[in-house]
Amino acid sequence: MNSNSLVSISDISKDEILGLLEQARYFEENPNHKILDGKVVATLFFEPSTRTRLSFETAVNRLGGRVIGFSDASTTSSSKGETLKDTIKMVSNYVDLIIMRHYLEGAARYASEVTDTPVINAGDGANQHPTQTMLDLYSIYKTQGTLENLTITMVGDLKYGRTVHSLLMAMQYFNPTFRFVACKELEMPAEYKDFCDKNGIKYTEHTDFSADVINSSDIIYMTRVQRERFTDIMEYERVKNLYTLHNAMLDNSRDNLRILHPLPRVNEIDYDVDDNPKAYYFQQAQNGLYARQAIICKALGIEINK
Numbered sequence: 001m002n003s004n005s006l007v008s009i010s011d012i013s014k015d016e017i018l019g020l021l022e023q024a025r026y027f028e029e030n031p032n033h034k035i036l037d038g039k040v041v042a043t044l045f046f047e048p049s050t051r052t053r054l055s056f057e058t059a060v061n062r063l064g065g066r067v068i069g070f071s072d073a074s075t076t077s078s079s080k081g082e083t084l085k086d087t088i089k090m091v092s093n094y095v096d097l098i099i100m101r102h103y104l105e106g107a108a109r110y111a112s113e114v115t116d117t118p119v120i121n122a123g124d125g126a127n128q129h130p131t132q133t134m135l136d137l138y139s140i141y142k143t144q145g146t147l148e149n150l151t152i153t154m155v156g157d158l159k160y161g162r163t164v165h166s167l168l169m170a171m172q173y174f175n176p177t178f179r180f181v182a183c184k185e186l187e188m189p190a191e192y193k194d195f196c197d198k199n200g201i202k203y204t205e206h207t208d209f210s211a212d213v214i215n216s217s218d219i220i221y222m223t224r225v226q227r228e229r230f231t232d233i234m235e236y237e238r239v240k241n242l243y244t245l246h247n248a249m250l251d252n253s254r255d256n257l258r259i260l261h262p263l264p265r266v267n268e269i270d271y272d273v274d275d276n277p278k279a280y281y282f283q284q285a286q287n288g289l290y291a292r293q294a295i296i297c298k299a300l301g302i303e304i305n306k
């Protein structure tokens with residue numbers, strides 16, 4: 001395994017997180033820094049994506065590298081039965097860095113263990129999405145001016161939502177207070193609540209997305225109910241529309257409140273929220289470009305001469 005791989009947010013320290021945020025800031029100010037000349041990066045997406053794949057590919061292009069890969073595994077030899085191990089070993093022959101999304105939890109860890117090429121996890125099932133977390137942290141820092149002592153309310157699919165799992169773990173360094181708003185079927189899994197307990201992270205659980213919860217939050221992190229993770233489609237139908245944020249619900253919210261969402265959204269944020277200055281999800285996705293430029297450089301061991 002290459003030690004520059006980023007498979008879980010727990011692979012990197014607080015100092016490394018802060019270093020990546022600083023570099024993201026640099027890339028926001030200097031997006032076209034051509035430091036990947038001669039480098040080839042593979043984007044292997046076994047599961048659909050818009051933002052993650054396109055922002056990674058834009059990041060490589062803006063840094064002067066080249067991209068190969070696929071956005072639909074059915075066009076590759078995995079559809080003929082080639083294993084993930086063989087696919088990763090083959091691609092490693094061609095590239096300097098592998099960026100991979102897969103529908104199976106643990107797939108990115110497994111891939112990182114069968115190659116010496118660094119692997120970046122672009123989402124593995126319901127498990128982790130560490131690069132989303134870096135752009136989330138960057139977005140929180142930009143809008144709040146700090147990562148410390150914030151009240152963060154996570155709403156929706158906390159069971160299958162890999163973005164909330166990674167973000168929760170990354171926030172361990174910054175004394176957060178979490179509010180978990182979800183129905184019983186989609187509550188935050190026990191392993192993440194245990195993580196909070198072991199690390200002294202405060203949290204409360206709610207089934208009601210109440211005015212009290214909204215009005216005492218610095219960040220509201222909405223999530224989509226992930227139909228693709230359900231084995232029982234009737235259960236999905238029962239829970240899919242339980243939590244929707246409407247503009248009027250923000251009338252008495254804090255001035256510094258920002259609404260985040262990893263996107264894509266379905267019904268969980270009404271379009272009437274989009275013009276509210278507290279809506280930040282589109283800028284959040286833009287921040288992904290800068291955060292991913294920083295992550296790519298780190299994975300390739302490239303120093304940025306500012």
Ligand code: CP
Binds near residue numbers: 263
């Ligand atoms: N946030 C996110 O992972 O979006 P995509 O699925 O479009 O990549």
